[in-house]
Amino acid sequence: MEGFGISLVEASACGLPVVAGDSGGIPDAVRDGETGFLVPPEEPAAFADAICRLLADPAAAKRMGQNGRRAVETYFNWDRVVRDIRAIEAEVVAG
Known part of the structure; x- marks a missing residue:
């Protein structure tokens, strides 16, 4: 079981x-x-319902896909990772 969900980000x-x-x-x-x-x-029916909702509303599916792409570009990029790691390092050094 994947704890974070990198495949979801992908x-x-x-x-x-x-x-x-x-x-x-x-x-x-x-x-x-x-x-x-x-x-x-633990509810397969909920998964099926969500998939059916996306299939029934292509415009919503497209919008969610576009939102996801923007979120990845904003939050899951190397500049952000480096900035976050440097902030953590600064906290650790500062004590």
């Missing part, structure tokens, strides 16, 4: 809406209703 980077279980670090990668749908992980 799907978002491709402009695809994501349907994923609402557990662990997954909500860090998927914003419910904005970049895809988060569903109870």
